[in-house]
Amino acid sequence: MNTKTRIAGHLKEHATIYIFMVILFLTGIVFGAIIVNSMNFVQKQDLYFYLERFFGHIANGEQLEHGRILKSSFLYHVKYLLIMFVLGLSVVGLPLVWIFLFLKGLMIGFSVGFIVNQLGMKGLMLASLAIAPQNLIIIPIYVAACSLSMVFSLALLGRLFGRQTTQPIAEPFLRYVSIYVILICLGFGAALMETFISNEAMQAIIRAFYK
Numbered sequence: 001m002n003t004k005t006r007i008a009g010h011l012k013e014h015a016t017i018y019i020f021m022v023i024l025f026l027t028g029i030v031f032g033a034i035i036v037n038s039m040n041f042v043q044k045q046d047l048y049f050y051l052e053r054f055f056g057h058i059a060n061g062e063q064l065e066h067g068r069i070l071k072s073s074f075l076y077h078v079k080y081l082l083i084m085f086v087l088g089l090s091v092v093g094l095p096l097v098w099i100f101l102f103l104k105g106l107m108i109g110f111s112v113g114f115i116v117n118q119l120g121m122k123g124l125m126l127a128s129l130a131i132a133p134q135n136l137i138i139i140p141i142y143v144a145a146c147s148l149s150m151v152f153s154l155a156l157l158g159r160l161f162g163r164q165t166t167q168p169i170a171e172p173f174l175r176y177v178s179i180y181v182i183l184i185c186l187g188f189g190a191a192l193m194e195t196f197i198s199n200e201a202m203q204a205i206i207r208a209f210y211k
Helices: 003-013 015-038 041-059 066-090 094-119 121-161 170-210
Strands: none
Touching (some): 015 094, 015 121, 041 094, 041 170, 066 094, 066 121, 066 170, 094 121
């Protein structure tokens, strides 16, 4: 059985879990947008003050170090993925997987919603060119990671309380580890895109609109 067939079979077998995770993530995005709309004027102004200061530094020619951004972004992704990996092994950590994915969606929904709410078309352009690119890679990675953690955790529960206790766990575990290694490598790709594409686009947009 080739890799493509295995992936197709896995997705078909666990389609319900993947759909649940996508819905959970989208729910987080919606709640993030709702939070933005529920904030009062003073709260928005207080938060926008810090955002405007950041824009001011960029508009005045302050350069963001590529090395620092790449390191920070990649380490963030690695930490998140490792947490999902460990929670998948712990069995009892399954609800935390759901919470982490929901919060990730909430943060994205809040960030994009706030920028668009405060800056209008400028904010929409900023979100489209500076926030969306790396998230087109990292969101599927996070959804896949959380889904895999849930699949593996449920498999462990099945072995603990079901009739599959005689089947070896080594092969599924090695497959679980190898997939997470691939996801971490893809996370590095997302960090590269954030550093050299999204970051440059963000600085160009800010300098064009705020000089």
